[in-house]
Amino acid sequence: MAFFKNMPFRIGLDISGGDNAPAEVYKGAVLAHKELEHELTLVGVPSEIEDQAAKYPGSLKAFKVVEALEKIEMADSPVTAVRRKRNSSMVVGVNLVKAGKLDAFVSCGNTGALMCAATLITGMIPGVERPGIAVPMPTKKGPCLMIDVGANIDCSPQHLLQYAVMAAVYSRLVMGKSDPRVGILNIGEEESKGTELYKTTYKLLAATRLNFVGNIDAKSIFSGDCDCIVCDGLVGNIALKVAEGCADFIMKSFIGAGSKNVVGMLGLALMKGNLLEFKKNLDYAEYGGAILLGIDGIVIKGHGRSNALAVKNALKVAAQELSQHLTDEIKKSIDETYGDPAVRELLGDSR
Amino acid sequence: MAFFKNMPFRIGLDISGGDNAPAEVYKGAVLAHKELEHELTLVGVPSEIEDQAAKYPGSLKAFKVVEALEKIEMADSPVTAVRRKRNSSMVVGVNLVKAGKLDAFVSCGNTGALMCAATLITGMIPGVERPGIAVPMPTKKGPCLMIDVGANIDCSPQHLLQYAVMAAVYSRLVMGKSDPRVGILNIGEEESKGTELYKTTYKLLAATRLNFVGNIDAKSIFSGDCDCIVCDGLVGNIALKVAEGCADFIMKSFIGAGSKNVVGMLGLALMKGNLLEFKKNLDYAEYGGAILLGIDGIVIKGHGRSNALAVKNALKVAAQELSQHLTDEIKKSIDETYGDPAVRELLGDSR
Numbered sequence: 001m002a003f004f005k006n007m008p009f010r011i012g013l014d015i016s017g018g019d020n021a022p023a024e025v026y027k028g029a030v031l032a033h034k035e036l037e038h039e040l041t042l043v044g045v046p047s048e049i050e051d052q053a054a055k056y057p058g059s060l061k062a063f064k065v066v067e068a069l070e071k072i073e074m075a076d077s078p079v080t081a082v083r084r085k086r087n088s089s090m091v092v093g094v095n096l097v098k099a100g101k102l103d104a105f106v107s108c109g110n111t112g113a114l115m116c117a118a119t120l121i122t123g124m125i126p127g128v129e130r131p132g133i134a135v136p137m138p139t140k141k142g143p144c145l146m147i148d149v150g151a152n153i154d155c156s157p158q159h160l161l162q163y164a165v166m167a168a169v170y171s172r173l174v175m176g177k178s179d180p181r182v183g184i185l186n187i188g189e190e191e192s193k194g195t196e197l198y199k200t201t202y203k204l205l206a207a208t209r210l211n212f213v214g215n216i217d218a219k220s221i222f223s224g225d226c227d228c229i230v231c232d233g234l235v236g237n238i239a240l241k242v243a244e245g246c247a248d249f250i251m252k253s254f255i256g257a258g259s260k261n262v263v264g265m266l267g268l269a270l271m272k273g274n275l276l277e278f279k280k281n282l283d284y285a286e287y288g289g290a291i292l293l294g295i296d297g298i299v300i301k302g303h304g305r306s307n308a309l310a311v312k313n314a315l316k317v318a319a320q321e322l323s324q325h326l327t328d329e330i331k332k333s334i335d336e337t338y339g340d341p342a343v344r345e346l347l348g349d350s351r
Numbered sequence: 352m353a354f355f356k357n358m359p360f361r362i363g364l365d366i367s368g369g370d371n372a373p374a375e376v377y378k379g380a381v382l383a384h385k386e387l388e389h390e391l392t393l394v395g396v397p398s399e400i401e402d403q404a405a406k407y408p409g410s411l412k413a414f415k416v417v418e419a420l421e422k423i424e425m426a427d428s429p430v431t432a433v434r435r436k437r438n439s440s441m442v443v444g445v446n447l448v449k450a451g452k453l454d455a456f457v458s459c460g461n462t463g464a465l466m467c468a469a470t471l472i473t474g475m476i477p478g479v480e481r482p483g484i485a486v487p488m489p490t491k492k493g494p495c496l497m498i499d500v501g502a503n504i505d506c507s508p509q510h511l512l513q514y515a516v517m518a519a520v521y522s523r524l525v526m527g528k529s530d531p532r533v534g535i536l537n538i539g540e541e542e543s544k545g546t547e548l549y550k551t552t553y554k555l556l557a558a559t560r561l562n563f564v565g566n567i568d569a570k571s572i573f574s575g576d577c578d579c580i581v582c583d584g585l586v587g588n589i590a591l592k593v594a595e596g597c598a599d600f601i602m603k604s605f606i607g608a609g610s611k612n613v614v615g616m617l618g619l620a621l622m623k624g625n626l627l628e629f630k631k632n633l634d635y636a637e638y639g640g641a642i643l644l645g646i647d648g649i650v651i652k653g654h655g656r657s658n659a660l661a662v663k664n665a666l667k668v669a670a671q672e673l674s675q676h677l678t679d680e681i682k683k684s685i686d687e688t689y690g691d692p693a694v695r696e697l698l699g700d701s702r
Contacts, residue, residue, distance in 0.1 A: 140600065150538060153546055187501060187588040195504055195585060218592035222600035234546060237538040238586055239593045241569035246597040249491065249573035254605065263621050270618030 008038045009322045011315060012102040015044030015052075016071035016089045017109025019305050025108065026052035028311020033062045035312065038319055041102060043093040044068050068092040071109075074304060078112030082120060090114060094121045097297045104318040108289065108302035108311065115151055115292055115301075122297035125327065127334040130155075131294035132163045132233075133301075134170065135240060141224030145171050146185070147293065148233040149240045155232035157200040158347070160184070161208070162334065166293040167228035168210055169333045173324035174317065180227035183216035185235060190215065197232065205230075207342040289314055293330070298322055359389045360673045362666060363453040366395030366403075367422035367440045368460025370656050376459065377403035379662020384413045386663065389670055392453060394444040395419050419443040422460075425655060429463030433471060441465060445472045448648045455669040459640065459653035459662065466502055466643055466652075473648035476678065478685040481506075482645035483514045483584075484652075485521065486591060492575030496522050497536070498644065499581075501588035508551040509698070511535070511581050512559070513685065517644040518579035519561055520684050524675035525668065531578035534567035536586060541566065548583065556581075558693040640665055644681070649673055 013029055015022045022044065029040055041064040042049050053060035068089035072081045082091060090109055094117045096102040107114050111133065119131050130152045136143035147163045148155070164182050171180035184201055186194045191202050193215055205212045216226050218239065231239065259265055289302040289310065298321050302314035321327075337343055364380055366373045373395065380391055392415040393400055404411035419440035423432045433442060441460055445468045447453040458465050462484065470482050481503045487494035498514045499506070515533050522531035535552055537545045542553055544566055556563045567577050569590065582590065610616055640653040640661065649672050653665035672678075688694055 138600075140603075153538065185589065187504065187585060187592075218589040219596040219599075221593060222596045234538060235586055235589055238536065238569040238590055241538075242572060242590045242593045243597045245570040245573045246594045247601060248570075249489075250598060250601050252491075264624070267618040267621030270614050270621065273615070 007323075009103040009319055010039045010041065010101070011318050011322075012041045012043050012066070012093045012096055012105040013311070013315065014089045014093050014105070014107035014109055015042045015049055016068070017107035017114075018302065018311075019074065019108075020307060021108065022048045022052050023055075024306060024308045025311050026056075027308035028306070028315070029063060030056050030059050031308055031312040032315040033059075036315060036319055038315075039064065040315070041066055041096075043096070043105075044089045045071070066092060066096065072113045074110050076110055076113060078110060078116040081110065081113045082117045091117050091121070094118055094297075094299060097299060098122045103322050104298035104300065106300040106302060106311075106314045106318050108304060108306040108314070111150075111290060111301055111304070114299065118292060118295040118297070118299040122295055122299065124294055125296045125331055125334065127331075127338060128162050128166070128294040130159050130162075131292060132159075132166065134163075134167055134291040134293055136175070136291075137221060137229075137240075137243065139222045139224030143175065144221065144224060144226055144229060145175065145180075145291070146221070146229045146231070146236055146240065147291075148231065148236050149290070150233045150237035151292075153232065153234040153237075155197060157197060157204050160197070160201040160230050160232065161204045161337070161343075162294070164205055164210060164212075164228065164230045165208070165333050165337050166330050167230065169330045170291060170293060170326065171227045173326055173329060174320055175227070177227045179211045181213045181225070182210045182228045182230065183213045183226040185218060185221070185229045185231035185239065186215035187218065188215065189217050201230070204343065204346055207346050208337055208340065296327060298327060358674075360454045360670055361390045361392065361452070362669050362673075363392045363394050363417070363444045363447055363456040364662070364666065365440045365444050365456070365458035365460055366393045366400055367419070368458035368465075369653065369662075370425065370459075371658060372459065373399045373403050374406075375657060375659045376662050378407075378659035379657070379666070380414060381407050381410050382659055382663040383666040384410075387666060387670055389666075390415065391666070392417055392447075394447070394456075395440045396422070417443060417447065423464045425461050427461055427464060429461060429467040432461065432464045433468045442468050442472070445469055445648075445650060448650060449473045454673050455649035455651060457651040457653060457662075457665045457669050459655060459657040459665070462501075462641060462652055462655070465650065469643055469646040469648070469650040473646055473650065475645055476647045476682055476685065478682070478689060479513050479517070479645040481510050481513070482643060483510075483517065485514075485518055485642040485644055487526070487642075488572060488580075488591075488594065490573045490575030494526065495572065495575060495577055495580060496526065496531075496642070497572070497580045497582065497587055497591065498642075499584040499587050500591045500641070501584045502643075504583065504585040504588070506548060506583035508548060508555050511548070511552040511583065512555045512688070512694075513645070515556055515561060515563075515579065515581045516559070516684050516688050517681050518581065520681050521642060521644060521677065522578045524677055524680060525671055526578070528578045530562045532564045532576070533561045533579045533581065534564045534577040536569060536572070536580045536582035536590065537566035538569065539566065540568050552581070555694065555697055558697050559688055559691065647678060649678065 043066045069087040072088045093105040132148035133151045134147035171177045394417045420438040423439045444456040483499035484502045485498035522528045
């Protein structure tokens with residue numbers, strides 16, 4: 001960690017964001033302080049921070065505190081909340097990133113509001129038209145990054161191209177894949193599958209220097225033969241939620257089936273340890289939440305249900321993105337893609 | 352079964368359709384003959400039928416046989432196969448329905464080809480523009496019919512309206528729901544969610560006399576609070592395949608977790624009976640496969656992986672659809688919907 005020691009980053013944390021805020025968020029900051037050598041700034045209502053600090057005597061001196069007078073609730077309408085609650089912890093935190101007073105900001109609060117605040121305040125990476133939300137889906141061979149899962153439900157082929165480029169950079173720098181395989185989520189593997197959006201995107205991605213592996217049949221998401229999967233935000237959001245709903249349904253049915261009789265109950269009890277480990281693998285919180293890509297700055301969305309461990313992981317992801325110069329690398333990769341003659345030819349040189 | 356005794360239906364079965372054809376298909380016919388009092392006609396290559404008949408001495412006299420000289424394979428391109436293989440069991444069977452020589456035809460073969468043969472040969476129900484494929488999704492409260500899962504990836508709001516009407520009729524007559532609740536698969540519950548397609552469909556469905564319950568968040572498919580869910584074929588196909596892929600992934604991971612150590616293995620062994628029952632609930636084959644709606648005739652698609660039991664169930668579904676006059680009831684309901692002043696006003700009386 002010599003590298004981190006020499007270059008501490010200034011990372012902000014929204015103390016009011018998330019279902020388990022402020023208790024688990026503060027606890028996550030305490031955990032992160034033990035592990036990371038960065039400057040952590042808590043953004044929120046001071047009295048709330050002090051209440052939590054009282055549980056961990058002496059802990060507060062490890063953090064900087066920036067006052068915010070209100071908070072954005074999980075149920076708030078994103079655009080309205082960001083416009084009206086200018087003194088909320090979320091808006092204050094994102095403004096600190098924009099002003100260069102923080103290197104990154106982490107919030108487990110309202111995803112739509114954070115995306116909106118980041119887009120309006122820090123702005124977009126040049127060449128990226130729309131922000132995207134990516135999530136690491138669990139697969140048989142480790143996580144696969146799926147983008148977009150709901151930021152942009154009216155996608156053009158160029159939006160999907162930009163998502164593919166950004167996801168590949170993220171996968172390489174943050175998830176450690178050396179030459180990430182990129183696919184399109186589709187209804188079958190053949191090039192001719194799907195609507196015009198999908199067919200045009202196929203041609204565009206095939207023209208890039210990405211490690212493009214073609215269409216991924218939706219059934220094969222979980223096989224892990226792909227590192228990044230692009231799709232429009234409507235399809236991606238539904239795919240993600242079907243997977244979550246299905247996993248929940250199966251786990252409950254399974255436990256229900258086990259609880260039906262004494263033999264089953266004994267079986268379930270014996271499997272308890274393995275069951276918990278299995279559930280952990282399914283839990284997105286372990287990976288540190290959703291990933292906002294396209295923003296000209298590091299703004300991290302932790303899972304809304306984050307516990308202290310997930311908050312700590314989100315802070316670690318922020319540090320990793322900073323140390324890998326994620327934003328600059330995405331800028332470079334977007335420029336290279338649009339400078340590529342093969343891509344320019346397909347786009348009619350319109351850019 | 353007095354009703355069936357007085358009115359035997361003439362039901363055809365594609366002996367060559369499906370991954371387990373002809374063995375399991377023939378066995379399914381034998382099982383169905385014991386349970387149903389209808390006239391069963393096997394359509395296929397005579398030598399294949401005789402080979403299977405030899406396994407069940409005396410069984411062949413229970414069936415009629417119609418000769419077909421070739422078969423459509425699971426991997427064949429649907430349109431090409433239907434056009435070129437005019438003597439295939441599938442095309443011959445559908446032609447018999449069109450000619451009024453069979454009341455219904457069942458095949459576990461290539462879904463796209465069966466849909467294509469049915470559309471081209473028997474034609475569409477008047478007022479229905481596109482056929483749709485529906486599947487019963489398992490939920491906490493029994494199956495929920497999802498339509499369309501891949502027949503039509505470029506849907507208009509009127510296509511979705513027609514799917515909703517047909518699914519509601521099917522759900523009432525075949526699945527026994529007295530006043531089926533109809534919802535739209537979407538990225539959230541609010542009326543404003545989704546693309547223009549979804550917003551316009553919402554208004555249309557709200558104007559009908561259907562028991563419309565609004566948008567269903569994709570996470571809630573499995574809650575069972577809805578009997579019919581409509582969506583465009585691209586989204587529906589991806590949702591179905593994500594659910595299948597996710598279920599497969601979870602079952603395998605679960606069993607893998609149980610097999611990690613002796614305690615877990617013992618637990619799994621004790622749960623075996625409950626596990627099998629649980630798996631059965633997830634298995635679409637139990638419900639008799641996909642449902643082709645919009646066709647002007649009864650053509651049933653059994654699951655490609657059907658075993659004898661699933662084949663028998665598909666034949667039972669055919670008998671049920673016939674006894675309930677499914678096609679006539681759909682015609683009536685489509686007419687009523689388009690005759691409804693509230694719907695006509697929204698459509699600008701264009702029909």
